[in-house]
Amino acid sequence: MALRKFVCTVLLGAAILGKSTAPSLAEDPKPKKLLVLTFCGGFKHSCLEIAEKTIAQIGRDSGVFEAEALNLWQLRPDLINLSFLTPEYMNRYDGFLFFTTTGDNVKATEEQKQGILNAIKDGKALIGTHTTTDSFYNWPEWGEMVGAYFDGHPWNAGDPPVTLKVEDKNHPATAMLGDEWVIQDEIYQFREPYSREKLHVLLSLDNSKTDMEKGDRIHRGKDGDYAVAWCREYGKGKVFYTALGHREDVWTNPTFQAHLLGGIKWAFGLAEGDATPSAKLK
Template structure:
């Protein structure tokens, strides 16, 4: 073999090796559009998800432009992450593209105020499972693990302390298929809140994170994630990566 052929063969092998080593597990769309309250923690959240993508070898694109919600653009992704989105952010055409994405067998991850989004879209409220009602002042409480057989939950003790903004959800459970991962012990914090005529007194049984199979796709939600510094907490990052991984791939639950 002459030198020229050897160089060509080397370059071909190098390109193949580069493609193999650079191949990513899956690709996520990170969406942070707000039409209401804009969380200070969004910037930290974007940085955290990008770091997770580097650590766990998956692709991520961050957008706030709802025009990206069309069938052609969404086809390249395996999971859509709503990070602290609020209120009405998609029009009818964009909603249909999102719905088709889930129905094609792909995944959704909702973080914190994803449950404060698209209240009037029934399909979405079922996708999330529960919708935000009110919250008291940020404070420390005890969380309890109800299911450790889910990606990201294996590192948590059965009961642990956490400080966050504790969402009380509307009484309606929009989906009956929710599998709860975390609950909050309402005896360990003050759940009382009042915003004008809207009153919160706690929920009794108070789920904070859950997942479900929904409309041929997968949905994971966590209410944690209000405070910016939470997005540098290793436990929280493991929690949300577990949800992203499962929603994107359907893997990680021991049967």
């Protein structure tokens, strides 16, 4: 019954997304094909089923994409096999959305790794949500492509809401937010290869409105930079990542859905948005 209520909320939220206020490019008359990957070799989030349903509903309501979810989160870690990710299989899709954890259980062969990298370099879209940065720690090129690796969450999902600073008010993933966004969710910190020299940061924690004295939860880099969403170009492809999405009610939040849809549209090349590394904008 609880899940049914969540799904109903998803449907209502997605239905009122409306059109993005960000500039749009000429749209492909056919919806893009998006493969949703949710395998869990590490921590398994309770929101994964709701996330898959929400992504599919956003695609249907917007007409932008058709999502295919493989329900990989249902598999035991030792049964997860990525051998299906061949170049031929990936060619069926225009983009890939990862909400994954790998732990030490999920491994990819060198051929599979190169196939994923090549798909994005050759123009496919990569969308990452929440735990995408908590994946493939022994594959440096993955971290480089996505933009960072997870390094803990100083602000937990049950902590009071935080204020996010909108660093790009014109990007389709953030154009609906104004100057700031107050939201309750788990907030990550990141380690290398995270760098504003490479990434166009869209959202970051507003330190002036955040409890920064949390004992041993202080940012390990001590630079005070807590990015929450970013984008980048990778070869001919585009990468959009949002660290949000731990809580179930985040996925049913219409504002989050609009944020995600805007990022997906940008990654598919259907909406204009700057990807200049943030360090070069100063």
